[in-house]
Amino acid sequence: MRRVRLRVWVVAVPMAALAVATIYPLVFTANVAMKTRHDYILDRFSLTSSLFWDNIATAWTSVGLGRYFANSVIVVASAVALLLLIGSMAGFALSHLRFRGSRALFLCFLAALFIPFQVIMVPLARVMADSGLMDTYPGLILAYVAQFLPFTIFLMTSYYSGIPGEIMDAARIDGNTTYGVYRRIMLPIGRPALLSVGILNALFCWNDVLISLLMMPSPEHRTLMVGVTSLRGQYSDDIPTFASGVLIAALPVLVLYLFFQRQIADGITAGATKG
Template sequence: MRTERISKWAIAVPMALLAIATIYPMLYSLNIALKSRREYVLDRMGLTQSFQVQNFIDAWTQANMGRYFLNSALVTAVSVVLILVLASMAGYALSHLTFRGSKATFLIILAAMMIPFQVIMVPFVKTLNDLGMLNTYQGLIVAYVSQFLPFTVYFMTSYFARIPKEITEAARVDGNNIWGVFGRIMLPLGRPALLSMGILNALFCWNDILIALLVMQSPSQRTVMVGVSALRGQYPDNVPVYLAGVLLVVIPLVIVYLIFQRQITAGVTAGATKG
């Protein structure tokens, strides 16, 4: 009994410390974001006494954060939809359809996952420029889809491969063509994986700075993360306003994760253990 209690504490204490280490930066940032500039200069570590909500209003209005939010929401939504559609079709084809070059295609997808974007960013940006897609929403969407699609295809292929082929063969015998099997069988069974990949890819696109900074060079077309980075230069001596802008970007992500954390875990677990 005592050994069991010791083992529980051995797990609980590190997890509690990890949780504190994760939550503390956000609480610290919130505390500073609610301070006035004078209060921050005089006492950086102390608890706020002024509760300057105006910092959040200034970060939203003066830094054009509303426009950046709309830019990120548009690009993220379109990119995630395209990624899920393409990845689900590719995953079904690679896992349940037999065609020449399927194994080679899957290996190429695996290889694409191993190439960091920093290695290809110069020719990638040059290609977008030659196509006239630099500094456009279409160009950024293409960049996100090409960057995050390989992993999603790999995940969906692994997930669909665990669905018995007898199910799809029975559907074909019942008169369904390839698209019928895909729409009536594979998509409903793949819903947990699609939900998980949709949320994760949305977080990837929303949090990106490097790709958006390279592709979207016009200030009016910045994404929200690039806008927050520029906010530091706009308010170099007003750290509370800068951290207020950071929290405006981070808090929606935290809320989304808290709402869908079970779905993310269930989808990833199902993809790893199904069958």
């Protein structure tokens, strides 16, 4: 009995410390965002005595985070939709449609996972500039698709490889074409993996700074994370306003994770173990 309790404490104490270390920065940021500049200067670590919402209103309107938020929603939603469409089609083709070079093509996508963005950022910028896509929504969307497509294809291919080929054969006997099998059979079966990879890609795109900063140099086209990063220089003497911007950027990600944490875990586990 004592050994069991000791094992529980050995696991519980480090996990509790990790939870506190993870939650504390968010709590501290929210507490600072609710302070006036005067209260923050007097004592930055004390709990705020009143909720001062003017900092959030200033960050949303005067600083322009509302426009940056809309830019991020447009770009992230479009990029994730394209990633799911292309990734699910490619995953289905690479896992169940046998054609010459399919294995080599899958290995190319797998190898692309190990290429850092810093290696391709200069050629990408030149191609986008020559194509007239620099500082445009389609350009940033295509950049996100190119960056995160290998991961999407890898996960979808791994998931679809675990689906028996007999299901596809039965669907063909019922008169379905290849597209019919994909739309009527593979898409519904692949919902756990699609939800998982969609949420992960949304988090990747939402939290990105480097690609967005490279592709969107104009201030009016900035995404939310780039806008929040720029606040550090503009409001270096107004930390509560900067903390409000960080809080605005973090809340959508936090809400998304809280609602879909089970789906994320289930989808990743399914995609990693099947096949």
